[in-house]
Amino acid sequence: MEEDTGSDSLSRPDLRLQATTFAGYTAPSLSPAFKLDEGYSDDTRSQSDKDLVSDNVMSLPEWVLAQSEADRAEFAYSLLRSLSTTTLAGVVDRLNPLLHMDPVVKLPPELTFQIFSYLEPRTLLTASLASRSWRSRILDSGLWRVLYIDEGWRVDTRAIRNFEQEHAEALSPQTRRSRPRHSEPDLGEPKLKKRVPPSWYDTRGADGQGSSNGKVGPDNEGDHHMADASDRGTHTSIEKPGLASPSLAHNSIAFLQPPLKSSLLTRTPNGSVRVNWVHLYKQRRRLEANWHHGRYTNFQLPHPSYPEDAHQECVYAIQFQGKWLVSGSRDRTVRVWDLETKRLWHRPLRGHLKSVLCLQFDPSPEEDVIISGSSDKSVILWKFSTGQKLHQITNAHADSVLNLKFDHRYLVTCSKDRTVKVWNRHELLPNDENYPRICNSGGASYPSYIVDLNDIAPNMLEASIANGQIKSLKAYSLLMTVEGHGAAVNAMQLNGDEIVTASGDRMIKVWNIRNGTCLKTLMGHEKGIACVQFDSRRIISGSNDNTVRIYDHISGAEVACLRGHNNLVRTVQAGFGDPPGADEALRMEALEVETAFWKAQQEGAPVHLGPSALRRAGYQSNTAGSRDPRDIRAIGAKIPPGGGGSSWARIVSGSYDESILIWHKDRDGAWTIGHRLRQADAAVNAARGNLSDAARAAIQAQVRQLQAAQAPVAAPAPAPVVQQPATTQNNTQAADQDTAEDTPTPPATNNNTQIPPGPQDGSSATGPSTAGTATHPTSQPTQPAAQATAPAPMPPPPAAAAAAIPHPIAVGHQLHHPHRNRATPPTSRVFKVQFDSRKIVCASVDPRIVGWDFACGDEEILEACQFFRGL
Structure with missing residues (x-):
């Protein structure tokens, strides 16, 4: 009977306890010793009245409210123990929204944006798995734009702006007004709640539905439901008033807009197209991983199928920007290349009388200029787009x-x-x-x-x-x-x-x-x-x-x-x-290293400045950027050892x-050597990658014949074959002459270095119309690579196959030519290297220009590379 009485008393309306579903309410602790997690609040009186009052919860009796908080906690605990397990589980579910506050939902998007910008990308991606609310805020494109820039990566803002303008497809006002309310693309955007007249509430019945008295409610066009943080009832698709996730915005307007053809694009709430910085960041990380692990493909200029486009002699100067590359050579010409087709853009630019040693170009419509300098003491200005000679500074x-x-x-x-x-x-x-x-x-x-x-x-x-x-x-x-x-x-x-x-x-x-x-x-x-x-x-x-x-x-x-x-x-x-804003960070980093140096010196450690550190017995100083006080060689620098950077x-x-080092x-x-590249290897790989199976078989046969012919000349011990660029004997002699005249070989007396000035007179330079044509491999009769067959023991090889034949043999560090015993000069001395976010391009003694492409043919990386710039 007592249990029935208790049960009846609990079922009365004035004693029935219900948990509110309004945000901001925090339940009191069950005992003074109960510790709340960070972010909780046990002072419910700090909440606003509208969050504490609910029209479907009866107020507690006065005798309950008159008790102390500890007594009310004990009373609630005893009351809950009298319930069945199923009922108790339901009460706990209703209390959970009051105990667990999601800060991402409660805080404004601008504040969470700032908080998330301090986190590492890996941490952010892990946190995005917490809930839809977290994911939508973390995958905000603007946030990842900030993270991209903070990595130290540069981006072509003009290319992004043009790309967005080309693909922008904003919805017209008529289309926006005609679509259903639930399809609003700005469903997740923060909005102010609309104020309605008090008379409107009179039209609502007890069940929350509109009454049939004929009154019309306010126009809801453009508005949406403002769900509270703890409202898990009807509108389950609305997680928070905040930034909409890319997937939500995309799906809500998919039936009105054409589908996006690339992950590089995302739709904003107004229906226009913007660059997806989340995807852009991901592709840049993948590209940087290829650099770190040494994954690349090789290419060459000109394309192996068009050897007639190549320079006739070694290439001293190169510069590339976007899809354009300009080169200057000892053959006295300047050439403009299309990096996409690997072909010449227009005819070679002729005007210099001697070697072209330096150049710079700007393809923008405002400049449209190439400026080149030569061994003939002159500077020439060319129109980039047409190759027209604009001006010459004679005897500059x-x-x-x-x-x-x-x-x-x-x-x-x-x-x-x-x-x-x-x-x-x-x-x-x-x-x-x-x-x-x-x-x-x-x-x-x-x-x-x-x-x-x-x-x-x-x-x-x-x-x-x-x-x-x-x-x-x-x-x-x-x-x-x-x-x-x-x-x-x-x-x-x-x-x-x-x-x-x-x-x-x-x-x-x-x-x-x-x-x-x-x-x-x-x-x-x-x-x-x-x-x-x-x-x-x-x-x-x-x-x-x-x-x-x-x-x-x-x-x-x-x-x-x-x-x-x-x-x-x-x-x-x-x-x-x-x-x-890296200046202050670099200065503080340098000051920290300097402080560690003085502290080590005061403690009696063997640290010194200058050359004395190199003379100490038993210790090899590391000057590649080590922060060990024993390695510091200068005090007062505004940048740390190694130069700082990301x-x-x-x-x-x-x-x-003949090597290229990536540090x-x-x-x-x-600093440490990450990869060691060779121009000769890149040339061979580029040529082989564009040959047919028949041509490759012909090359292998020719290599075997050359090795057999070289066997009597080579050293008794087996020697590794070093694959060198294709040059005839005449070209090798030209390289010899080039080494004597145009290379920065220092005099033995003062060790001064001079960059190659080119031929000293006109007779020492082979012109493109005489010896240059005679010595270039392409002057020989050629046949298509697809029709190449295994030749007789030593015939002139086809042009397509000759590009990959390893002529010299390396024994230790000495190069031996098969037809003479004396060592041949290097054929792959590197004159110029340039790199951007995606590739390295190299110019050397070899007339071919070679490159290493770290995009590796990946379509997504290639698509994103149009916006990437160097470090």
């Missing part, structure tokens, strides 16, 4: 033009004559901001027509210009000549208002482009310097001492020395992947040892 220098750089303001050239010259690219008046400022205390000299702005008042200057007494300078007029190096200026870089030059005198100098003053001089290399790069924070150089060194631009301190080549480092390019940083260097960072931040 007193000797070979070894390098040049330009921007929208200036053209800067450097030469074997030890000088650097600055030219204007557009007409200049003295009152223009780009007009040179004469500095008499510097190392610059100025032509007589340059006005000294220090000696003329501004009003007199304006009057002289207005009267025509001072005329504007024509485009490509010489502004100044800078002298200061003691040997040939082999390389230079232009960045903002600073010029960085590298010379055979073992020094790097930084100049002000506006007045020609020398800002600083960097030393450290033991022999002449052949190449240099400057990114406004670091200066990277390669030298005849076989090293690559990294300097802090601000302090001039050497922060890394990379040793891996065994011959002159002719070309280097680096990408450090600095995220936005974990994706890389350096690519090419050398006369990566290890876990300690020190």
Whole structure:
């Protein structure tokens, strides 16, 4: 009877307890010792009244509310123990929404965006499995755009903008108004609740449905249900008021819009198309993984099927951008290539009288220009789109033009004559901001027509210009000549208002482009310097001492020395992947390393600065970026050892040892050799990848015959066959001559390095119409690769097959020609290397230009690469 009485009392309306389903309500603790997890609140009075009051829950009796919280907890516990297990489970289910608060649902999208931006991508992907609410916020395209940029990866914003404009398909207002309410694409967007008049509630019945009194409710067009966090009833598809997931937005308008053909695209709530940064980030990670693991495919210019497009002699200079590559060769021509077809874009550009040693181009419609420098001392401007010769600076220098750089303001050239010259690219008046400022205390000299702005008042200057007494300078007029190096200026870089030059005198100098003053001089290399790069924070150089060194631009301190080549480092390019605003982070990182050094010295550790660290017995200093106090060689740098940068940083260097090194960072931040590439191997792989089965069989037969013919000449011990680029004996002799005249071989007395100036006279250079044609393999009769057959013992091989025949044999480090006992000169010395986010391209003694493509033919990566830029 007592149980029945208790049961009846619990069933009365005034004592029936129900758990609210409104968000924000938090249940009281069962006892004072009960500990709540982070994010919980046990003060229910802090919640607003609208969250605590429910129209379907009876208020508690006064005698219950009069008890203390501990007594009410004990009463509730005793009451719950009297229920059956099934009923108790239902109560627990109704209490769970009050105890467990989802912060992603409660916090505004802007705040969760900031929180998630601090997490690692792997952590974010794991967290996205928690719920639909978390997934929709984490897979926000804008969030992954921030993560992409924070990785230090660059992107072509113009290409993205054009791509989005081409594919944007915003819905018309008529279509938007006509579709059903449940198909709103902005269903997950945060909106303010609409306020309705109080009389509208009178039209609602007890069951929540509209009454039949004829009153009409408000127009719901464009509105949607605002579900509370704990509302798990009718609207189960609405998780939160926040950012809609890409899949939700896509599915809601799929029947109105054509399906997206690529994962690279996603639809915004208004129906327009935008780039999917989640997919873009994923493909960039996959591409970087290919770089790390050395997965690539090889290609060559020209395509093996069109050998007639190739340069006739070695290639000294290359630059590529997007689908275009421009090359300059010893055959005196400049050629423009289409990287997609591997063919020439238009005829070779002829105008130089000697070797083309340097070039730069800009294919944009605003510039549309190629500028090239030559051993003939001249600089020529070409129209990129047509190949038309626009202008020529004859006798730009007193000797070979070894390098040049330009921007929208200036053209800067450097030469074997030890000088650097600055030219204007557009007409200049003295009152223009780009007009040179004469500095008499510097190392610059100025032509007589340059006005000294220090000696003329501004009003007199304006009057002289207005009267025509001072005329504007024509485009490509010489502004100044800078002298200061003691040997040939082999390389230079232009960045903002600073010029960085590298010379055979073992020094790097930084100049002000506006007045020609020398800002600083960097030393450290033991022999002449052949190449240099400057990114406004670091200066990277390669030298005849076989090293690559990294300097802090601000302090001039050497922060890394990379040793891996065994011959002159002719070309280097680096990408450090600095995220936005990296200056302060780099400074703090350098300060931390410096503090550790002083602390170790105070504790009596054997740490010193400078060369003494190299002379200590029993310890080999690691100068590739190690942060061990024993390895620190300079104090006061604004960047840490190794140069800093992201974990994706890389350096690519090419050398006369016929190798290309890809440097990566290890876990300690020190540079290490990730991969060693060879131009000859890339040429063979590219040629074989485009041959038919019959041609490959013919090549194998020819290789066996060559090996048999070389057997009496080779050393008694078996020697590995090194696959070299296809060159005839005449080409090998030309390479010999090239080595003697055009390579930076240092004199034995001072170890100065000079970049190849080209032939010393016209007779030493084989022209394209004479010896160049006679020595090129394509001058021989050819037959299609598909029809190639196994030839007689030593006939001239087909052109398609000759590209892959390994002529020399390597015994140790000596190359032996099958027809002579003396060693042949190297045939794959690397002259120029350039890389971007996807590929490396190399120019060498071999007339063929070869490349390594790390996209590996993956369609998704290739599609995304159109937006990727380097580090």
